[in-house]
Amino acid sequence: MLTKILQTLSPATAISPVQPERYSPSIMRMRKIWDIHGGIHPPENKTQSLGERIRQAGIPAQLILPLSQHIGAAAVPIVKVGDQILKGQCIARAEGLVSVPVHAPSSGCVVAIENRPIPHPSGLDDLCIVIDTDGHDRWRERNPVENFASCDKQTLLGIIRDAGIAGMGGAGFPTGFKLNVRDAREIDTLVLNGTECEPYITSDHALMRERAEEIAEGIAILAQLLQPREILLGVEDNKLDVVAGLQSALQAHDFNALSQRDCIVEVVTFPTKYPSGGEKQLIEILTGKQVPSGRLPADLGIVCQNLGTAVAIADAVLRDIPLISRITTITGEAVDRPCNLEVLLGTPVEYLLQQCGFRAGENNRLVMGGPMMGFALLDTRVPVIKTSNCILAPTEAELPKPPAAQPCIRCGFCAEACPASLLPQQLYWFAQGKELEKLEQHNIADCIECGACSYVCPSNIPLVQYYRAAKAEIRERDRDMQQAEYAKQRFDARQERLQRLEQEKQAARKARQAKAAARSKQSGDADPKAAAVAAALARVEAKKVEAKKAQAANSAEDDPVQRALLKRKAQQQAEAADPQAALQQKVDSAKARLEKAETRLADAQAENSEHLAAFEAAVQKGREKLAAAEQALAQPKEKSTDQPASN
Amino acid sequence: MALTRITSPHAHAKQSTSQVMLWVALATLPGVAAMTLAFGWGTITNIVLAIAFGTALEALAMALRKRPPGFYLKDYSALVTALLLGIALPPYSAWWIILLGMFFAIIIAKQLYGGMGYNPFNPAMVGYVVLLISFPVEMTRWAAPLPLLGEVQAPGLLQSFGIAIGGSTFPIVDGFTMATPLDLVRQNSALMISDLKEEYAQFGSWGGTGWEWANGGFLIGGLLLLYKRIYTWHAPLGMLFSLALLSAIFYDGGSSASAGSPLLHLFSGATMLGAWFIVTDPVSSAVSNRGRLLFGLGAGALVFIIRKWGNYPDAVAFAVLLMNFIAPLLDHYTQPRTYGHT
Ligand code: SF4
Numbered sequence: 001m002l003t004k005i006l007q008t009l010s011p012a013t014a015i016s017p018v019q020p021e022r023y024s025p026s027i028m029r030m031r032k033i034w035d036i037h038g039g040i041h042p043p044e045n046k047t048q049s050l051g052e053r054i055r056q057a058g059i060p061a062q063l064i065l066p067l068s069q070h071i072g073a074a075a076v077p078i079v080k081v082g083d084q085i086l087k088g089q090c091i092a093r094a095e096g097l098v099s100v101p102v103h104a105p106s107s108g109c110v111v112a113i114e115n116r117p118i119p120h121p122s123g124l125d126d127l128c129i130v131i132d133t134d135g136h137d138r139w140r141e142r143n144p145v146e147n148f149a150s151c152d153k154q155t156l157l158g159i160i161r162d163a164g165i166a167g168m169g170g171a172g173f174p175t176g177f178k179l180n181v182r183d184a185r186e187i188d189t190l191v192l193n194g195t196e197c198e199p200y201i202t203s204d205h206a207l208m209r210e211r212a213e214e215i216a217e218g219i220a221i222l223a224q225l226l227q228p229r230e231i232l233l234g235v236e237d238n239k240l241d242v243v244a245g246l247q248s249a250l251q252a253h254d255f256n257a258l259s260q261r262d263c264i265v266e267v268v269t270f271p272t273k274y275p276s277g278g279e280k281q282l283i284e285i286l287t288g289k290q291v292p293s294g295r296l297p298a299d300l301g302i303v304c305q306n307l308g309t310a311v312a313i314a315d316a317v318l319r320d321i322p323l324i325s326r327i328t329t330i331t332g333e334a335v336d337r338p339c340n341l342e343v344l345l346g347t348p349v350e351y352l353l354q355q356c357g358f359r360a361g362e363n364n365r366l367v368m369g370g371p372m373m374g375f376a377l378l379d380t381r382v383p384v385i386k387t388s389n390c391i392l393a394p395t396e397a398e399l400p401k402p403p404a405a406q407p408c409i410r411c412g413f414c415a416e417a418c419p420a421s422l423l424p425q426q427l428y429w430f431a432q433g434k435e436l437e438k439l440e441q442h443n444i445a446d447c448i449e450c451g452a453c454s455y456v457c458p459s460n461i462p463l464v465q466y467y468r469a470a471k472a473e474i475r476e477r478d479r480d481m482q483q484a485e486y487a488k489q490r491f492d493a494r495q496e497r498l499q500r501l502e503q504e505k506q507a508a509r510k511a512r513q514a515k516a517a518a519r520s521k522q523s524g525d526a527d528p529k530a531a532a533v534a535a536a537l538a539r540v541e542a543k544k545v546e547a548k549k550a551q552a553a554n555s556a557e558d559d560p561v562q563r564a565l566l567k568r569k570a571q572q573q574a575e576a577a578d579p580q581a582a583l584q585q586k587v588d589s590a591k592a593r594l595e596k597a598e599t600r601l602a603d604a605q606a607e608n609s610e611h612l613a614a615f616e617a618a619v620q621k622g623r624e625k626l627a628a629a630e631q632a633l634a635q636p637k638e639k640s641t642d643q644p645a646s647n
Numbered sequence: 648m649a650l651t652r653i654t655s656p657h658a659h660a661k662q663s664t665s666q667v668m669l670w671v672a673l674a675t676l677p678g679v680a681a682m683t684l685a686f687g688w689g690t691i692t693n694i695v696l697a698i699a700f701g702t703a704l705e706a707l708a709m710a711l712r713k714r715p716p717g718f719y720l721k722d723y724s725a726l727v728t729a730l731l732l733g734i735a736l737p738p739y740s741a742w743w744i745i746l747l748g749m750f751f752a753i754i755i756a757k758q759l760y761g762g763m764g765y766n767p768f769n770p771a772m773v774g775y776v777v778l779l780i781s782f783p784v785e786m787t788r789w790a791a792p793l794p795l796l797g798e799v800q801a802p803g804l805l806q807s808f809g810i811a812i813g814g815s816t817f818p819i820v821d822g823f824t825m826a827t828p829l830d831l832v833r834q835n836s837a838l839m840i841s842d843l844k845e846e847y848a849q850f851g852s853w854g855g856t857g858w859e860w861a862n863g864g865f866l867i868g869g870l871l872l873l874y875k876r877i878y879t880w881h882a883p884l885g886m887l888f889s890l891a892l893l894s895a896i897f898y899d900g901g902s903s904a905s906a907g908s909p910l911l912h913l914f915s916g917a918t919m920l921g922a923w924f925i926v927t928d929p930v931s932s933a934v935s936n937r938g939r940l941l942f943g944l945g946a947g948a949l950v951f952i953i954r955k956w957g958n959y960p961d962a963v964a965f966a967v968l969l970m971n972f973i974a975p976l977l978d979h980y981t982q983p984r985t986y987g988h989t
């Protein structure tokens with residue numbers, strides 16, 4: 001143990017010497033920490049990439065910027081092919097609340113807006129803005145905030161949102177959205193995640209070692225924003241070398257003043273164990289509380305932020321540098337010089353690998369992220385994005401291909417390792433049988449896909465793969481059920497309406513009959529025959545009126561089907577008259593509808609609504625419709641002007 | 648370079664199922680050695696024949712199910728089943744008894760249910776119980792412990808194989824078989840336990856001559872597996888605890904109605920083999936730790952009940968099979984609390 005600590009200490013003391021007299025030992029106070037269930041201790045393999053300081057990766061000839069580097073709606077390009085752009089310029093705006101903009105990481109020229117391979121587990125292509133850099137790295141005008149402590153919450157949130165910051169630890173959730181808690185005072189605890197529990201990855205470690213001041217600045221801004229009662233910076237005990245530096249950097253800020261109440265700031269270290277860095281796990285380790293299933297940490301008065309994100313916030317507020325670069329670990333035995341690089345977003349992975357002496361012949365797979373949760377890249381041209389913390393290029397000996405799976409012997413190793421206290425062997429059993437209800441009963445939704453179960457499984461069963469597939473199936477089933485439910489509601493509503501009309505009709509008839517009867521009584525009982533004739537006449541008359549009324553009602557006013565048909569007819573007529581204008585109109589209305597659906601989705605996400613899936617489906621449908629409409633609009637143009645439709 | 652679509656996690660612990668099974672097999676060795684010292688080569692012949700039959704039957708089943716036999720033999724589960732049945736059978740069992748037992752264990756109890764991992768019952772125990780019911784005489788004749796043989800010459804290794812392969816149900820030599828201590832206690836109704844002990848040499852120091860060695864050997868093997876984290880303590884300690892508790896309650900001060908001391912129960916018969924190698928069989932046991940604790944407690948209690956009031960000399964096999972029945976029920980009621988749930 002001691003030698004391990006010494007090992008981790010030694011490279012750091014060589015690089016960032018800490019003066020112990022600058023901080024008071026009282027901060028070293030021991031805090032109670034909690035243990036999480038399960039967890040594993042895979043070989044850490046972190047020292048390889050910690051030998052050098054963070055290096056600049058430089059400016060590649062081309063930058064590829066996916067519009068969707070975060071969770072939520074993709075950003076919308078606001079530049080055209082051929083535009084000259086400056087470093088830091090916004091090139092795609094956020095689309096709705098759960099979205100972030102994209103900025104140009106360097107100056108140059110937009111050469112394409114098209115589908116390119118992006119780093120995503122699906123291996124699919126997606127829309128990217130492609131920039132040919134000019135090498136000058138010319139900045140746009142910058143307006144940093146002079147004194148952030150005098151900024152109000154909305155200003156700071158605005159800056160964070162406009163800087164395109166999304167969680168840099170892995171998921172990429174829009175930070176501005178996450179920080180926008182309704183009442184700052186509700187937040188008790190700000191947790192900063194310096195855990196970095198995955199093997200190999202050291203980008204946060206390097207950041208803590210070399211940029212403690214920037215981290216502290218970011219934390220100070222977060223304190224101003226959230227006004228927490230305590231700020232806990234969680235660090236695993238394999239990174240003890242950074243603690244002193246962080247503590248002294250934190251002392252430069254007056255957190256009591258920033259949060260306007262007594263505020264405890266602590267760097268908390270705890271035993272290394274995977275996956276301590278999962279948001280829920282870290283919260284339990286530091287506070288002893290578990291985030292209730294299906295709820296958010298904010299419901300417990302806790303906000304958790306990644307350290308890289310804190311640095312990005314400091315850059316955005318204090319230096320007006322939007323999120324255009326990040327620290328990425330390049331490591332694995334198939335590279336000669338493992339290291340941490342400061343990489344412009346959009347830099348192709350192959351450009352980075354070349355710098356580090358990549359031996360393609362020995363590499364057996366390329367992983368973005370760590371060996372536990374990272375995904376395999378299918379193309380070396382994919383760019384680094386906001387969430388890319390590591391590129392791992394292992395050799396076959398290092399991470400061998402999985403051997404064929406053997407049957408599950410129910411040894412229970414997986415259940416011992418699961419940090420969510422699930423029964424992975426049972427989930428596997430039910431997933432094989434596609435027993436969705438049983439899977440839900442066994443809380444598959446609470447699986448964080450950490451891979452600890454697969455790691456320990458002696459039968460080499462790719463358990464997580466089964467869970468992903470099963471979760472997708474459950475989502476699909478829910479969506480189907482939701483749609484069926486909506487269809488039923490619509491049907492019921494229509495039935496009810498028709499019934500109501502019928503009842504009204506009958507009521508009117510009865511009223512008339514009564515009236516007629518009364519009149520005939522008045523006119524004298526002397527001639528019953530005449531009265532009967534009169535009544536019959538009246539009835540016939542009434543029927544005629546009714547029939548007309550019903551027709552009218554059915555035709556337009558009250559029946560949406562009829563209304564839609566009429567509208568469609570009108571549209572078709574209009575289209576025949578001016579096809580281009582009609583198509584344009586279609587595109588516009590599809591856009592409007594999509595926007596509406598997206599705001600609804602954002603609201604739903606904000607409220608954590610149970611109809612989330614339905615809204616998502618609606619947005620998806622809207623997008624498809626819009627795409628179809630746009631295509632339709634583009635086609636005739638293409639014919640007439642003979643130009644590619646992509647601009 | 649081949650960019651391949653492999654999903655996470657990419658890293659994997661070194662442990663494999665084959666290794667787990669080999670460790671279990673290895674851990675039986677102290678017990679097997681002690682049994683050989685206690686009862687002669689008969690245990691070894693049992694084991695050798697059981698492994699030979701088990702491997703052949705497993706390969707045959709796999710070939711019939713059109714799977715590669717090599718891949719499945721490599722998981723060594725058939726080896727472990729054969730070992731356990733070979734140990735459990737009376738030493739010097741005839742080859743056809745062993746073959747029949749292995750047939751029920753491998754073909755009926757395991758392969759017909761879908762192969763390794765799918766069997767609801769412990770295969771070795773199914774084989775044992777079928778034999779016990781079908782051949783009660785052969786299955787209840789235990790060799791006398793070597794130290795008590797006196798002038799009778801125990802057969803050598805080759806001779807032992809000769810006995811087993813000769814197929815006679817047992818070498819009919821006077822004094823070569825003896826009632827086990829558990830038999831004596833069960834049949835006793837007149838003597839105090841202390842007198843019983845004086846009367847019969849079989850009782851040894853605490854668990855019975857020979858038996859206490861064998862049980863000690865299996866205990867050592869079990870502790871090794873516990874140390875290697877092949878399993879958790881829940882099932883084995885659960886079983887030993889409830890067995891010790893019940894035998895303490897019914898010890899009755901060592902009267903003539905006594906069921907025997909806790910020490911006798913812990914170190915006699917198949918107690919330690921059952922606790923460390925049978926109730927720990929993961930496949931047919933409960934899933935969660937709590938479930939496994941209950942599984943062990945139940946098995947221990949059943950062992951005592953059958954030993955005291957049942958008709959069979961030892962009870963581990965029946966107890967385990969009965970617990971196998973209710974394992975799904977245990978699973979249902981012992982699902983652990985998931986993170987974030989109350
Ligand atoms: S670790 Fe693998 S073999 Fe063991 S119980 Fe879990 S899934 Fe089954």
Ligand code: SF4
Pocket residue numbers: 417418419420421422424446447448449450451452453454463464467
């Ligand atoms: S991947 Fe899911 S089931 Fe497996 S250990 Fe992690 S949380 Fe548990």
